[in-house]
Amino acid sequence: MIKRAIALLLLLAVGALFASLLAGYVPDSELNQTARYYAERTAGDIGAANIVTAIVVTYRGLDTLGEVTVLFITAAIVGLVLAQGQPALPHTPRQLRPPVGELLTTGSRMLTPLILLLGVYVFVNGHLTPGGGFQGGAIIASGMLLLLLADPLKHFSHQLISVLESLSGLLFVGIGVLGVLFASGFLDNRLLPIGNLGELFSAGVIPVIYSLIGLKVGAEFSSMLANLSEIDKTDKTEET
């Protein structure tokens, strides 16, 4: 009981802090200096219609590389943690799952290609529309999740996933290095012509990089899902 009271007291203090922040908040009426720079220069320098994409992929491209690396390490640790070590206690027999049902099976067969297509559309158009590699990759992984829900015993090819992931990561870094050699810096997008604002083939290498990020993120999330679901499968094969 006293623990709960302490928790509530702590929350009250944090809540008071938040309330004073909220009460003292005055929204800006003008863009600040950084934002103004991005808003002014993006169209001319980068050629991407979506300013957020220009920031994520080119202005702060190095940070995005770091982010993708963090995601890669996470996927690797999830695989490592789940793969190693024997359970200390003997397995309690799991009851077999009920069948997933006609609706989900048929629905997943119809929807998965469409979901994958939407994911690809979202990351290819990342420089024009509110989308991009991370969002598209997450959509692709949600298609994989649907497949796993429809058939929990489905096995994804880990080899394919890891080849796809390392290849796109390697190409991402390779394009960055090419930017040093042939354009003005690491991950510079002016490796390819900037083109006309608002067209699919514009903004230099941004669509290429974001597609690679999309593939990589999709592969990483899929490998996390596959690893989390396969724990169950090994249980089942041990029982049978």
Add this chain to the structure above:
Amino acid sequence: MISLAQMAMATGFILILIGFYGALTQRNLLRMIVAFSIADAGVNIVIVAIGHMRGRTAPIIDAAVPVADAVARVIDPVPQALVLTAIVIGVGVTALMLAYALKLHERKRTLDIARFTELKW
């Protein structure tokens, strides 16, 4: 008059508090993970709300936002780029927590945090 940004910010703060409360009081590991995800969503909402400006539109240059006029028409793109990163890292953190929870459950066949006493003092 409460603006949209203030409403969104208040929602975000409330979500953070709900998440903290859940993380502090729940005993079940899965519920704690859900609580952390809620707090995470709250933080993201607050950051996006900070970037919002009255009467402006999304930072995408198109027919509605001509290039010459962009500075006066778009909201701050930097918080949105930050949140894009934060969401992705949040998913990674959640996946890690779930993997550890699964492993812990495999060891002790329970998700009750009170049963894990190895590091307790």
